Amino acid sequence: MRASDTIDHAALVLQLADVVREAGAGALQRTRRPIRSWFKTEGDGSPVSEIDLAVDRLLKERLGALLPGCGWLSEETEDDPARLACERLWVVDPIDGTRGLLAGKPDWTVSVALVERGRPVVAALFAPVSDEMFLAVAGRGATRNGTPISVTRGPASGAADAPEMLAGARVAGPQRLLERLAATVPGLLPQPKVHSLALRLARVAEGRIDVALASRHAHDWDLAAADLLVHEASGTLTTVSGEAIRYNRPVPTHEALVAADPARHRVVSEIVATLTRAAR
The missing domain is CATH 3.30.540.10 (Fructose-1,6-Bisphosphatase, subunit A, domain 1)
Structure with a gap:
């Protein structure tokens, strides 16, 4: 072929x-x-x-x-x-x-x-x-x-504010960001480190983790397989600003990312964007 x-x-x-x-x-x-x-x-x-x-x-x-x-x-x-x-x-x-x-x-x-x-x-x-x-x-x-496999489902969009939407949500990602996120939204459940970023995202696809975060500069090879897994499991994976990931560009790196079911994805992306602006 x-x-x-x-x-x-x-x-x-x-x-x-x-x-x-x-x-x-x-x-x-x-x-x-x-x-x-x-x-x-x-x-x-x-x-x-x-x-x-x-x-x-x-x-x-x-x-x-x-x-x-x-x-x-x-x-x-x-x-x-x-x-x-x-x-x-x-x-x-x-x-x-x-x-x-x-x-x-x-x-x-x-x-x-x-x-x-x-x-x-x-x-x-x-x-x-x-x-x-x-x-x-x-x-x-x-x-x-x-x-x-399928992502877990948060409350329907618009049905709850951020604390209720994310109460009890299992979140994995960079330690410092997890700490800041947990301080902002009580009730989050930070998860242990997953060394493989692709596996961290796949855990969202299978519903073992509710939300996964990735720092800036992840490469195409870290993301491409897991990206398809998340989307085919009815989840959403985009940059924090909501942009879809495009692969095979001259520089194959990406901005900070959020993976979750659509409802939690929207809420977490907004919070992470706010935290990022405040840190600058």
Whole structure:
């Protein structure tokens, strides 16, 4: 199948799941022996390991065979501006949550999405330690291990003020922002850190977390698969100002983000925007 061909997304997601599971299983096996790692010299100086690079190589080979000629954007591959001319491209985070992996935590994932004309249309997110496979196809819903998933529902829009809307809401995100948000809206339930941003957002899609926040500068590869999962689970993921995320831009980074059901999303976005302005 060439990248220019008409694609059966429903069939492709099953093939993608097999590839991502293979990659995740191989990564998990490698964690059972000492892992060589170092800090990147560019960007934010985040850690990278031999596992990240091995998974990146495997995914590039396998996904290249699935869609020859498809564009490629991965955290662990040097960016090629030629991707900007591609109608379709794979957006890949070989290991999302490398810090967690290196610390022996379970909350790291392999994240892959197929993006067409700026939006994800097929997604697979695999958490090998907990054996969780999240899949989504645009217009066909999202699943976790084959079971359909959906975001939790807050009160109907306009039916409650912010404290009532968010009372008891489970919220995950950057620690400092969580503290400020909890101080503003009593009754929030801050959640433990999730090292994989993609998994944090997927927890919203499956209803385990009600609201997830992301700081500025998240990359395409952190978001694309989880973005489709959230939307196909009847949720909303946008910037704090309400803008939809567009992928495969020259600079693949984004503003601060909020993911939740539509009602809570509106309320939290307004509060976070106010807190952000006050902090400037």
